[in-house]
Amino acid sequence: MKVLVPVKRVVDANVKVRVKGDGSGVELANVKMAMNPFDEIAVEEAIRLKDAGKVEEIIVVSIGPAQAQETLRTALAMGADRAILVKTDETAEPLGVAKVLKGVVDAEKPGLVILGKQAIDDDANQTGQMLAALLGWAQGTFASKVEINGDKAKVTREVDGGLQTIDLKMPAIVTVDLRLNQPRYASLPNIMKAKKKPLDEKSAADFGADLKPRLKVVKTEEPGGRKAGVKVKDVAELVSSLKSAGVI
Amino acid sequence: MQFGLSEEQRLIVDTTRAFVENELYPHEAEVERTGVLRPELIAEIKAKAIAAGLYAANMPADVGGAGLDTVTWLLYEKELGRASYALHWNCVARPSNILLAGTPEQRERYLFPCIRGEKSDCLAMTEPNAGSDLRSMQASAVQDGDDWVLNGTKHFISHADMADFVITFMASGEEDTPRGKRKKITAFFVDKGTPGFSVRDGYQNVSHRGYTNSVLEFDDCRLPKQQVLGEVHKGFEVANAWLGATRLQVAATCLGRAERAFGHAVSYAAERKQFGQQIGKFQGVSFKLADMATEMKAANLLVFEAGWKYDQGTVTDEDMAMAKLKATEMLAFVADEAIQIYGGMGLMNDLPLERIWRDARVERIWEGTSEIQRHIISRALLRAVGG
Numbered sequence: 001m002k003v004l005v006p007v008k009r010v011v012d013a014n015v016k017v018r019v020k021g022d023g024s025g026v027e028l029a030n031v032k033m034a035m036n037p038f039d040e041i042a043v044e045e046a047i048r049l050k051d052a053g054k055v056e057e058i059i060v061v062s063i064g065p066a067q068a069q070e071t072l073r074t075a076l077a078m079g080a081d082r083a084i085l086v087k088t089d090e091t092a093e094p095l096g097v098a099k100v101l102k103g104v105v106d107a108e109k110p111g112l113v114i115l116g117k118q119a120i121d122d123d124a125n126q127t128g129q130m131l132a133a134l135l136g137w138a139q140g141t142f143a144s145k146v147e148i149n150g151d152k153a154k155v156t157r158e159v160d161g162g163l164q165t166i167d168l169k170m171p172a173i174v175t176v177d178l179r180l181n182q183p184r185y186a187s188l189p190n191i192m193k194a195k196k197k198p199l200d201e202k203s204a205a206d207f208g209a210d211l212k213p214r215l216k217v218v219k220t221e222e223p224g225g226r227k228a229g230v231k232v233k234d235v236a237e238l239v240s241s242l243k244s245a246g247v248i
Numbered sequence: 249m250q251f252g253l254s255e256e257q258r259l260i261v262d263t264t265r266a267f268v269e270n271e272l273y274p275h276e277a278e279v280e281r282t283g284v285l286r287p288e289l290i291a292e293i294k295a296k297a298i299a300a301g302l303y304a305a306n307m308p309a310d311v312g313g314a315g316l317d318t319v320t321w322l323l324y325e326k327e328l329g330r331a332s333y334a335l336h337w338n339c340v341a342r343p344s345n346i347l348l349a350g351t352p353e354q355r356e357r358y359l360f361p362c363i364r365g366e367k368s369d370c371l372a373m374t375e376p377n378a379g380s381d382l383r384s385m386q387a388s389a390v391q392d393g394d395d396w397v398l399n400g401t402k403h404f405i406s407h408a409d410m411a412d413f414v415i416t417f418m419a420s421g422e423e424d425t426p427r428g429k430r431k432k433i434t435a436f437f438v439d440k441g442t443p444g445f446s447v448r449d450g451y452q453n454v455s456h457r458g459y460t461n462s463v464l465e466f467d468d469c470r471l472p473k474q475q476v477l478g479e480v481h482k483g484f485e486v487a488n489a490w491l492g493a494t495r496l497q498v499a500a501t502c503l504g505r506a507e508r509a510f511g512h513a514v515s516y517a518a519e520r521k522q523f524g525q526q527i528g529k530f531q532g533v534s535f536k537l538a539d540m541a542t543e544m545k546a547a548n549l550l551v552f553e554a555g556w557k558y559d560q561g562t563v564t565d566e567d568m569a570m571a572k573l574k575a576t577e578m579l580a581f582v583a584d585e586a587i588q589i590y591g592g593m594g595l596m597n598d599l600p601l602e603r604i605w606r607d608a609r610v611e612r613i614w615e616g617t618s619e620i621q622r623h624i625i626s627r628a629l630l631r632a633v634g635g
């Protein structure tokens with residue numbers, strides 16, 4: 001079985017994000033970029049499935065600017081086998097991305113697509129679900145455990161109030177949550193090998209899709225600063241102030 | 249010459265940085281507080297470093313290392329250098345290059361186990377009466393039939409308490425030269441447990457807590473001739489051939505630590521308010537940042553240029569001396585200014601700054617003092633004009 005793992009290049013989680021002067025978005029010039037942390041977890045899960053003999057080939061795909069090649073190389077250095085860069089200078093929006101991914105799935109015929117549950121840039125949390133709808137495949141979102149048995153995937157999902165376990169008929173879509181695994185370091189020997197792994201450059205049109213923006217960004221602004229809190233001397237005062245604040 | 253990083257170099261920097269931040273930083277406070285690096289902690293981090301291919305990555309690929317070129321190796325050293333020395337040196341060891349000079353049997357016995365993380369090495373040259381002037385060493389090796397008998401004392405020997413063996417340099421005779429008599433030096437492998445060889449605790453050191461130093465005593469320590477490293481009487485030749493780049497290693501680790509201190513200082517300058525504004529808005533503070541950044545850049549350029557020339561085979565002793573001199577003095581300056589920008593908080597051990605400041609001190613002393621580096625640089629300048 002082939003597994004497809006989409007990976008996104010986003011602002012590094014440790015960077016303090018700043019809004020651009022004109023409010024059109026966040027500042028990306030000279031900012032450290034990295035693989036979306038949820039996508040690292042997705043790549044790691046694919047590698048573990050391969051190590052367990054459930055998967056033969058791991059294909060990583062990124063939709064983004066030329067520099068997204070760096071993100072793909074990181075995935076190859078972690079252990080993916082082959083990469084596809086769908087190059088675009090448009091902002092990648094969930095539906096456009098899902099349409100391109102559908103094209104990639106039609107071309108590559110993976111038995112499983114593992115995605116991050118969301119990208120930490122706009123936190124949309126939509127791509128996996130949209131892809132499942134476009135393909136008409138089963139989906140297991142927010143996975144904290146994945147087991148593959150023949151043509152079934154058993155996925156433990158982190159849902160409000162606890163865990164839910166579902167069986168999916170393959171082929172299927174899985175989106176991963178934070179606690180699924182701890183991604184490995186790209187090891188030095190694998191970094192050296194990654195250079196020789198294939199990385200194909202394609203366009204959205206090659207997959208019969210387009211990435212024209214479907215959304216319009218009206219304005220981007222910083223969240224308001226936190227107001228200073230108050231100190232309470234005991235539980236009774238805490239409860240009464242929560243009541244008067246209308247919280248309880 | 250090009251200044252950008254290749255894709256591969258960038259990945260190596262990223263992976264090393266992530267390892268240092270996730271696996272080493274969390275243990276720094278413990279090592280600082282206790283002054284001890286627990287063996288279980290070493291074992292735990294070492295296993296992760298081996299899995300990530302970071303352990304002994306300085307070694308060539310054909311002996312099981314990462315096979316990095318000099319520039320890439322220095323990038324890796326720079327990232328490791330961000331963390332506590334005790335942690336990165338003992339848990340992500342870089343065995344001495346001089347082990348590559350061994351015979352096939354010596355490689356089996358010493359080199360490969362060090363690369364696999366099963367043994368660790370240490371290197372002994374310095375003596376109480378022979379520091380910068382190493383050639384004046386008094387510890388001696390005398391031939392007796394097929395054996396050598398070693399006598400004398402070495403001190404300041406890093407991590408000798410943890411090492412499984414030492415590579416020690418001993419005076420093995422004297423020769424006449426046009427400039428008078430000169431000692432001949434031979435290098436030996438000495439295993440822990442060899443009769444007549446003992447290791448005592450060294451001194452408490454202001455820099456690099458948890459990174460121990462020891463005193464080594466040789467008292468009629470008898471070794472078979474197979475323990476000689478390189479040729480008899482050619483100890484310094486072996487050292488010069490294989491240890492040349494260790495000065496660049498020291499320099500590179502300083503670059504990483506300076507960058508870490510600077511990162512703290514620049515964010516604090518943008519955060520801390522006094523007199524109703526960010527302290528970074530005061531020129532007295534912002535100009536410090538400008539000078540720190542400029543010094544750091546200059547040191548980076550010197551270190552990586554020397555590394556690049558090392559790979560081209562055109563590096564000179566002066567190039568490496570300049571890189572070591574600049575990087576170590578830059579670190580002292582940057583660490584000091586970073587503390588100044590923090591004010592009192594900079595001296596408290598909540599932040600790594602007071603440690604970086606203390607740790608910076610030894611860098612201008614070991615691997616050749618700043619004066620010795622200046623001596624190397626100026627000697628070359630004068631020789632060129634017949635001086």
Ligand SMILES: Cc1cc2nc3c(=O)[nH]c(=O)nc-3n(C[C@H](O)[C@H](O)[C@H](O)COP(=O)(O)OP(=O)(O)OC[C@H]3O[C@@H](n4cnc5c(N)ncnc54)[C@H](O)[C@@H]3O)c2cc1C
Pocket residue numbers: 370371372373374378379380381403404405406407453461610613614615616617618619620623
């Ligand atoms: C923590 C630590 C760990 C160490 N680890 C090791 C180790 O693992 N193995 C090892 O072999 N050694 C080790 N050393 C020794 C280190 O390399 C020496 O300390 C260093 O070479 C300087 O020698 P010294 O301390 O004897 O100083 P000295 O050589 O006595 O120097 C004293 C002063 O005189 C100056 N001076 C000396 N000669 C000249 C000159 N020609 N021109 C101008 N000024 C001069 C020096 O610059 C210095 O300022 C370690 C040292 C320390 C502090």
